[in-house]
Amino acid sequence: MSDAEIIAIANQKGGVGKTTTTFSLGVALAKQGKKVLLIDADPQGDLTTCLGYYDQDNLQNTIGTLMANTIYDNEINAEDAILHHKEGIDLIPANLDLSAIEFSLVNAMSREFTLKNSISNIRDKYDYILIDCMPSLGMITINALACSDKIVIPVQGEYLAAKGMGHLLKTVTRVQKQINPNLKIGGVVLTLVDKRTNLSKNVRNEIENNYGQYVKIYNSEIPKAINTAKSTSTGKSIFEFDKNSPVANAYENLAKEVLSNERTRIKNDITQCR
Numbered sequence: 001m002s003d004a005e006i007i008a009i010a011n012q013k014g015g016v017g018k019t020t021t022t023f024s025l026g027v028a029l030a031k032q033g034k035k036v037l038l039i040d041a042d043p044q045g046d047l048t049t050c051l052g053y054y055d056q057d058n059l060q061n062t063i064g065t066l067m068a069n070t071i072y073d074n075e076i077n078a079e080d081a082i083l084h085h086k087e088g089i090d091l092i093p094a095n096l097d098l099s100a101i102e103f104s105l106v107n108a109m110s111r112e113f114t115l116k117n118s119i120s121n122i123r124d125k126y127d128y129i130l131i132d133c134m135p136s137l138g139m140i141t142i143n144a145l146a147c148s149d150k151i152v153i154p155v156q157g158e159y160l161a162a163k164g165m166g167h168l169l170k171t172v173t174r175v176q177k178q179i180n181p182n183l184k185i186g187g188v189v190l191t192l193v194d195k196r197t198n199l200s201k202n203v204r205n206e207i208e209n210n211y212g213q214y215v216k217i218y219n220s221e222i223p224k225a226i227n228t229a230k231s232t233s234t235g236k237s238i239f240e241f242d243k244n245s246p247v248a249n250a251y252e253n254l255a256k257e258v259l260s261n262e263r264t265r266i267k268n269d270i271t272q273c274r
Helices: 018-031 046-050 063-071 097-107 111-118 139-146 165-178 199-211 226-232 246-273
Strands: 005-009 036-041 090-092 128-133 150-156 184-191
Touching: 005 018, 005 139, 018 036, 018 046, 018 128, 018 150, 018 184, 018 226, 018 246, 036 046, 036 063, 036 139, 063 097, 063 111, 097 111, 097 139, 111 139, 128 139, 139 165, 150 165, 150 199, 165 199, 184 199, 184 246
Parallel strands: 005 128, 005 150, 036 090, 036 128, 150 184
Antiparallel strands: none
């Protein structure tokens, strides 16, 4: 197996569905036969909670401990931190210990590559690694972008949802220029869309008008639904909780779009080799 494609699910704005998208897209890719690892890169540990791991304080190995070992040049075995979820995906969890890593990174050598170095020995064991980023553009998120092949940006389909997009894209540009020239913008996915109004349509138009020349907007839109919140509170994905729901169908379609991009990338790589 070749190295996994690493995708950062990021937006410095909170409440846009980053965690739900990471979980649901991960399961949707696994249902397509892909081997998937999720990384919780938020000290709040929401992704860890969503997958049903509630006692985070007693987790011996997390992304925080892996990064701490990297910073202090201790032996690293990322496999020790991997949890296996019943829906066929793996997780490296997080807890509040990750907050301390942000401060430790200030004086760390090669600080932007700490996360990349922490997971380097497991990248070839997966097809996809999805990183759930915290709602900020601090050093942890920069680390996520530094080791990623692409970024997927969830944007809430509501008023002022696109606010802050420009700042995020500027950060991505700086990372591309200074740290990770291979980082690409996978696209924007509209989340929490209320089909009963024209608001999400207006948001899509706003993003297309302002940023359409720089970013792709996925065709798949994730509808707002109470079952999404209910599913994550039980440690189940929307596919396990309500597999025939519009949300499940939307994430399944999003996974197909991501896989379609993969097929295009492989085709281009083959063409360049000829």
